[in-house]
Amino acid sequence: MSKSRRWDPKDSESKLLPIYQHKTKLIQAVSDSAFLIVTGETGSGKTTQLPQYLHQAGFCKDGKIGVTQPRRVAAITVAQRVAHEMQCTLGRDVGYQVRFDDCTSEDTVVKYMTDGCLLREILADPGLSQYSVIILDEVHERSLNTDILLGLLKKIFSNPAKATKGRAFPLRVVVMSATLETNKLSSFLGNCPVFVIPGRTFSVTCTFGTAIGPKDTESTAYVKEVVKMAFDVHTSERAGDILVFLTGQSEIEHACDLLFEKAESIDYRYDVQDQTVEGLLILPLYGSMPTDQQRQIFQPPPPRIRKCVVATNIAATSLTINGIKYIVDSGFVKQLNHNSRVGMDILEVVPISKSEAQQRAGRAGRTSAGKCFRIYTKEFWEKCMPEYTVPEIQRTSLSAVILTLKCLGIHDVIRFPYLDSPEERFILEALKQLYQFDAIDRRGRVTQLGEMMVEFPLHPGLTRAVLKTASLGCQDLLLPVAAMLSVENIFIRPGHPDKQKEADKKHRALAAKSGGMNDFATLLCVFQSCKSSDKPSVWCKENWIHWRALKSAFSVERQLCEILHRLQQKKDFPIETFDGNKSELFRRCLCSGYFTNVARRSVGKVFCTMDGHGSMVHIHPSSSLFDQEAELNWVIFHDVLVTSRVYIRTVCPIRYEWVKDLLPKLHEVDVFELSSVAREEVTDEEMIKWETREAAKRQPEVSTEDVMKKLEKRNNEATVSDARARYLQRKQLRQQSKAL
DNA sequence: GAGCACTGC
Incomplete structure (x- = not known):
């Protein structure tokens, strides 16, 4: 059965696209050079048309055309559209591949996929021997995987000798991007040609506000201001829907409440200028919302009613809502930044970049001319907003990425051709x-364990724990937990206090059922209980568990099982034995992956991390270990959350003896020494010298107790306390605004 | 005593 959607297949329609008149030149440009940049705003047709042109021009004779997208939905919908335009069944000539969904066949010559999928393919086939053309789309978004692919393609294929090695024909690489930073891209790719295609979007006029100035980067005033602005737009502008950008769920719900109150008070006979508008439909939109509720956003509003969607950044790229004519931009976004000095990820509200503001504004010009109302001043724009968003590669923990590069035989990960290099300490930390x-040895070479680890779509530490259980034959304990930890939060905690109590009670019962005192075991218990239930979705509802999240955990678990099974088929898979009870076995396996996340009770409820940063942390109240005092001096934790305090979440008590031998390893390697390991030019001789020096240093064995004493004296890094201070300030302002 | 955006394998 065809999966293609049935919209009107007008061949003439594709000829109207701006790209059509450049067809011949574009095909020529692709054949002429190894790298080509194609730029054009949304609506130019580059994503759907270029692969078809290349197909028609015979580029598929030697291999496939692969097109990457940063998002699953985009890969799928574009493939559907192109299959339809080429009048073929999806999955035959035209197909797509995303995680859990491979819709391709031996006949597939035009393949859309996510950037992560192509990266996986390179691991299996570094020469990309099946492809004649690789097209990287949406490169301006600077997703981690696309950035890595870009560097890999440059490194592998800019050298003609290497590029043809194992290939019968040269590979063509097309990099597609919005018209941003094309000079930088071109010089990165050896001054390759740039092909510009005009877009077909409508004009959006932007105005600046007066409310948020350069002094307000830490304030929460923007919530009230966007509400005021949206209300003004509603009463003074002609018909057309409104899209408001805010940063998160609670903020959005608060804004929706305020807007609703205001909208209730309107007398439509006098207050609203456009008399064809007789009401306002207010809809929140954020990622963790139930899918059916999300779907309502796409319904056209009833006649004479104006729709106002209050959304997170999800509406900036992932979801497109038709009929939006007005944008109200708060100028802020919630961004996850990795801090290598404290080894923590901190989620913060920060001003958006200018390019992101333009992206938001562009959402109003998809079907007709629109208007964008920015609540911040021109001065805020100039002084507080950076030109571009810091690319993901400079903001995230890199251990998984570095392992991938190492497995591809790229030893010198510091001088890898990054479009924007991450700070060296990020790489050294990884x-x-x-x-x-x-995963790597003292010389920076990938170990056998590392080669197995790279196969798993998980954090290296978690993978290590999984492999440990597998070698002991008890992977059933940890695979579900690993899956649960790699999907969105499965515990629902509603906003209403009564329901909150009810949910908490259910969650505590689940923790007790698993034996209590171990949050990892609770996850396993939830997984198993739901799976064995007759009506899993009903079970989830009763227990305040996120059914969508749990469903994806089931898929992840299945995938992890398959990968593990494949590895176990190979020889050399380690086999160990353990005698002791199940609870200890479970926790000891966790230790083998979480010994970097060990904390020891310091004073009262305060714990101190043993990772070398010595941060003071608290157990999160959602944990079953919260307020448990007895016999609880050593714990491991899955992650850290910086809000009013530095919290550790998903916690499990351990015994010091289980990590005693592992902890010194945390302090064994000097990062500055590692920088020489990372570089290719280090000779074996130097290496031996280094290793001898290291061995000499280790002579007086580092005792964990010594390290502990040192650490407890050290203060938390300024960054964490800054983040906390900012959080508390926001909280205070929020309370003040509520009181008023 | 709880305030986490988005995406991907």
């Missing part, structure tokens, strides 16, 4: 972590 997990 190397150090990989070394601690035994």
Whole structure:
């Protein structure tokens, strides 16, 4: 059965696209050079048309055309559209591949996929021997995987000798991007040609406000201001829907409440200028919302009613809502930044970049001319907003990425051709972590364990724990937990206090059912209980568990099982034995992956991390270990959350003896020494010298107790306390605004 | 005593 959607297949329609008149030149440009940049705003037709042109021009004779997208939905919908335009069944000539869904066949010559999928393919076939053309789309978004692919393609294929190695024909690489930073891209790719295609979007006029100035980067005033602005738009502008950009769920719900109150008070006979508008439909939109509720956003509003969608950044790229004519932009976004000095990820509200503001504004010009109302001043724009968003590669923990590069035989990960290099300490931190997990050896070479680890779509530490259970034959304990930890939060905690109590009670019962005192075991218990239930979705509802999240955890678990099974088929898979009870076995396996996340009770409820940063942390109240005092001096935790305090979440008590031998490893490697390991030019001789020096240093064995004493004296890094201070300030302002 | 955006394998 065809999966293609049935919209009107007008061949003439594609000829009207701006790209059509450049067809011949574009095909020529692709054949002329190894790298080509194609730029054009949305609506130029580059994503759907270029692969078809290349197909018609015979580029599929030697291999496939692969097109990457940063998002699953985009890969799927574009493939559907192109299959339809080419009048073929989806999955035959035209197909797509995303995680859990491979819709391709032996006949597939035009393949759309996510950037992560192509990266996986390169691991299996570094020469990309099946492809004649690779097209990287949406490169301006700077997703981590696309950035890595870009560097890999440059490194592998800019050298003609290497590029033809194992290939019968040269590979063509097309990089597609919005018209941003094309000079930088071109010089990165050896001054390759740039092909510009005009877009077909409508004009959007932008105005600045007066409310948020350069002094307000830490304030929450923007919530009230966007509400005021949206209300003004509603009463003074002609018909057309409104899209409001805010940063998160609670904020959005608060704004919706305020807007609703205001909208209630309107007398439509006098207050609203456009008399064809007789009401306002207010709809929140954020990622964790139930899918059916999300779907309502796309319904056209009833006649004479104006729709106002209050959304997170999800509406900036992932979801397109038709009929939006007005944008109200708060100028802020919630962004996850990795801090390598404290080894923590901190989620913060920060001003958006200018390019992101333009992206938001562009959402109003998809079907007709629109208007964008920015609540911040021109001065805020100039002084507080950076030109471009810091690319993901400079903001995230890199251990998984560095392991991938190492597995591809790229030893010198510091001088890898990054479009924007991450700070060296980010790379060194990743190397150090990989070394601690035994994924790489002291010379920076991938170990057998590392080669197995790279196969799993998980954090290296979690993978190590999984492999440990597998070698002991008890992977059933940990695979579900690993799956649960790699999907969105499965515990629902509603906003209403009564329901909150009810949900908490259910969650505590689930923790007790698993034996209590171990949050990892609770996850396993939830997984198993739901799976064995007759009506899993009903079970979830009763227990305040996120059914969508749990469903994806089931798929992840299945995938992890398959990968593990494949690895176990190979020889050399380690087999160990353990005698002791199940609870200890479970926790000891966790230790083998979480020994970098160990904390020891310091004073009262305060714990101190043992990772070398010595941060003071608290157990999160959602944990079953919260307020448990007895016999609880050593714990491991899955992650850290910086809000009013530095909290550790998903916690499990351990015994010091289980990590005693592992902890010194955390302090064994000097990061500055590692920088030489990362570089290719280090000779074996130097290496031996280094290793001898290291061995000499280790002579007086580092005692964990010594390290502990040192750490407890050290203060938390300023960044964490800054983040906390900002959080508390926002909280205070929020309370003040509520009181008023 | 709880305030986490989005995406991907």
